[in-house]
Amino acid sequence: MPGPAVEAAARSGGDHHGGCCGKAAGKWEKTYLDVLGICCTAEVALVERLLTPIQGVRAVTVVVPSRTVIVDHDTAAVSQFHIVKVLNKAGLEASVRAYGSSAGAGGRWPSPFTVACGALLALSLLAPLLPPLRWLAVAAACVGSQPMLLRAFAAAGKLTLDINILMLIAVAGSVALGSFTEAGAIVFLFTVAEWLETLACSKASAGMLSLMSTVPKTVVLAETGQVVGMGDVAVGTVVAVRAGDVVPVDGVVVGGHSEVDESSLTGESFPVPKQPQSEVWAGTINLDGYISVRTTALAENSTVAKMERLVEEAQNSRSRTQRLIDSCAKHYTPAVVVLAAGVVLVPALLGARDLELEHWFRLSLVLLVSACPCALVLSTPVATFCALLRAARMGLLVKGGNVLESLGEVRVAAFDKTGTITRGEFSIKDFHVVGDKVEMNQLLYWVSSIESKSSHPMAAALVEYAQSKSVQPKPENVTETCIYHGEGIYGVMDGKQIYIGNERIIARSSCRHHQHAGHQETDGLKGVSIGHVICDGDLVGKFSLSDTCRTGAAEAILQLRSMGIKSVMLTGDSAAAAKHAQEQLGGVLEELHAGLLPEDKVRLVRGLQARHGATLMVGDGMNDAPALAAADVGVSMGLSGSAAAIETSHAALMSGDILRVPKAVRLGRRARRTIAVNVASSVGAKAAVLALAVAWRPVLWVAVLADVGTCLLVVLHRRPSRAARR
Numbered sequence: 001m002p003g004p005a006v007e008a009a010a011r012s013g014g015d016h017h018g019g020c021c022g023k024a025a026g027k028w029e030k031t032y033l034d035v036l037g038i039c040c041t042a043e044v045a046l047v048e049r050l051l052t053p054i055q056g057v058r059a060v061t062v063v064v065p066s067r068t069v070i071v072d073h074d075t076a077a078v079s080q081f082h083i084v085k086v087l088n089k090a091g092l093e094a095s096v097r098a099y100g101s102s103a104g105a106g107g108r109w110p111s112p113f114t115v116a117c118g119a120l121l122a123l124s125l126l127a128p129l130l131p132p133l134r135w136l137a138v139a140a141a142c143v144g145s146q147p148m149l150l151r152a153f154a155a156a157g158k159l160t161l162d163i164n165i166l167m168l169i170a171v172a173g174s175v176a177l178g179s180f181t182e183a184g185a186i187v188f189l190f191t192v193a194e195w196l197e198t199l200a201c202s203k204a205s206a207g208m209l210s211l212m213s214t215v216p217k218t219v220v221l222a223e224t225g226q227v228v229g230m231g232d233v234a235v236g237t238v239v240a241v242r243a244g245d246v247v248p249v250d251g252v253v254v255g256g257h258s259e260v261d262e263s264s265l266t267g268e269s270f271p272v273p274k275q276p277q278s279e280v281w282a283g284t285i286n287l288d289g290y291i292s293v294r295t296t297a298l299a300e301n302s303t304v305a306k307m308e309r310l311v312e313e314a315q316n317s318r319s320r321t322q323r324l325i326d327s328c329a330k331h332y333t334p335a336v337v338v339l340a341a342g343v344v345l346v347p348a349l350l351g352a353r354d355l356e357l358e359h360w361f362r363l364s365l366v367l368l369v370s371a372c373p374c375a376l377v378l379s380t381p382v383a384t385f386c387a388l389l390r391a392a393r394m395g396l397l398v399k400g401g402n403v404l405e406s407l408g409e410v411r412v413a414a415f416d417k418t419g420t421i422t423r424g425e426f427s428i429k430d431f432h433v434v435g436d437k438v439e440m441n442q443l444l445y446w447v448s449s450i451e452s453k454s455s456h457p458m459a460a461a462l463v464e465y466a467q468s469k470s471v472q473p474k475p476e477n478v479t480e481t482c483i484y485h486g487e488g489i490y491g492v493m494d495g496k497q498i499y500i501g502n503e504r505i506i507a508r509s510s511c512r513h514h515q516h517a518g519h520q521e522t523d524g525l526k527g528v529s530i531g532h533v534i535c536d537g538d539l540v541g542k543f544s545l546s547d548t549c550r551t552g553a554a555e556a557i558l559q560l561r562s563m564g565i566k567s568v569m570l571t572g573d574s575a576a577a578a579k580h581a582q583e584q585l586g587g588v589l590e591e592l593h594a595g596l597l598p599e600d601k602v603r604l605v606r607g608l609q610a611r612h613g614a615t616l617m618v619g620d621g622m623n624d625a626p627a628l629a630a631a632d633v634g635v636s637m638g639l640s641g642s643a644a645a646i647e648t649s650h651a652a653l654m655s656g657d658i659l660r661v662p663k664a665v666r667l668g669r670r671a672r673r674t675i676a677v678n679v680a681s682s683v684g685a686k687a688a689v690l691a692l693a694v695a696w697r698p699v700l701w702v703a704v705l706a707d708v709g710t711c712l713l714v715v716l717h718r719r720p721s722r723a724a725r726r
């Protein structure tokens, strides 16, 4: 394992950076930094203002709940250590996260400032015995506020009003009022709370998917045994993967047999058997056996790299609630600071003196301390961050906070049949020629060669069936193909125009004498899907295939029903096949819609949204993309074909376990509840402190305790519920 190198998503070849900005095509790197000094979104503005102007920095992403800053920069123009220096000059305690290590290495122990502050404060409590000791409280405040001073100056320099400035004013105010102990207590409370928050957040960021850290940087070429760097591997290269190795690339097995642990991607820990033609993914573990794999995607385009980028972007995409809170927070802080100033200036101008003025001054300090909406502003991102991570660990990639919120609001679930409710592994029940124009082997040769061009689950079954009759498909002899979603596939072979598909494709092929008589001989088999082969306008073959429902499909639909969510099936397959699946499920589905074209699915999803509200659609990412995009939450299932699906759907379920769908809805609901509790407690605590200050008397350290206490509560209030853990 190479040393802690930062993820080098080196984009090789004609990198689009080389040209456009006229710089030497540098090596773009993503540096992950732990920045302990981040308290809440107030510091996000500060970090962005510090880093964005640096020459060579292309993008800065701040993930507040894990105190992670991800900087996309050109190493030729700016080194990661220069970036760290800029952040540390502002007292943000930044460090480069070593690759694959658990994040947040720093912050294990309170900083020496905090310990010294605590010790001095404790000594100052002996002041009744020895009065001069009370000055130790001021010393405690000065020692403990070192880090705050640095950040306050940096924030002031960048004209951002952040918690450090407010706290310093409050400390200075209480020293001015002669309550030294209170000044020391504010600093001590604040720095201890910061340290505890850092501990909690480093645990969270340790969970941050650093999947890429599991992917090796070198590969072994299969034919020469030579070890080469990942950057030199082109698509189509055959690499060797020995037992115990981590699969280095996405690819297709071309030789050997083994079992692979895909839990890093799907969250499912049972080993999956792999043989020639099986797909394997980078980041999964080759448990036993030796396989040679033909690369189908380069390192940074691998599914695991897409997953990692997706989780990062998801952390950064703010949900509707969060945007609302952040915009309120932006106005809240300056408004409260102005109010705090007014609360002391007005009485002073009206001639208030001594005790009365002191009361107003204390009240204005309490207002100041309550001015930073830390807890409120953290309430959404922390809960969202943890929920997204938990989802990713169970193989569900959710694209951001608002998708998570929508998951929590779902009222109806629409399921695609093939590959979603059913395994999408068809078996051929019957395959025969019609008429005497074409004999069987010729038919099998045409069908399997043309179907080799289709990614439809039925196509694989038809190709396999032909091979079982020792007919080898020759896709290279297919001179033209066209996929008709919802109908079938068209291909030209040996000068013949061949259509393969369902009823609709017969109409499309303007098949001359299609008699409906054909139905009865194959409809006998219950619930099978019927396929037709038309060659130059003549019906020359028929076949029927059937699929089995996934285990757990009925259970998943029942669980959704127990959560008040109704389930419907939308399928392009025939009504017989849909009814057959419904019987296998024990009739749990409330509605069946069959024989749909992809655009029909979109129309039906919109109908469900209009009738019931938030709609969840679960389908395979390929031909259900429009319906998945139309739903409030479109979940694509299955690891294969997920690369495309990840782009089009709102969430990608990497495993085939349909029981994760109700689990995901529960996760969304739980995240919404946590956010509501966090918002209520942070607003409630501030209101209580202010009410106490006005009604009784303003006590500064209570205000600080309330502020940092609710921050801590929000950060710690993330226990995964038993349900979500199950």
Ligand SMILES: Nc1ncnc2c1ncn2[C@@H]1O[C@H](COP(=O)(O)OP(=O)(O)OP(=O)(O)O)[C@@H](O)[C@H]1O
Pocket: 416, 417, 418, 419, 451, 454, 455, 456, 458, 459, 485, 486, 487, 488, 489, 500, 501, 502, 529, 530, 531, 570, 571, 572, 573, 574, 596, 597, 598, 623
């Ligand atoms: N490559 C193909 N070969 C043969 N028939 C096909 C092919 N593609 C589609 N069809 C026919 O068109 C019908 C609809 O296809 P479509 O992919 O829209 O739905 P589906 O995937 O079968 O079902 P679902 O909508 O539940 O996923 C299929 O049921 C099948 O009868």
Ligand SMILES: [Mg+2]
Pocket: 416, 418, 419, 572, 620, 623, 624
């Ligand atoms: Mg389909």
Ligand SMILES: [Zn+2]
Pocket: 039, 040, 041, 042, 163, 372, 373, 374
């Ligand atoms: Zn804050």
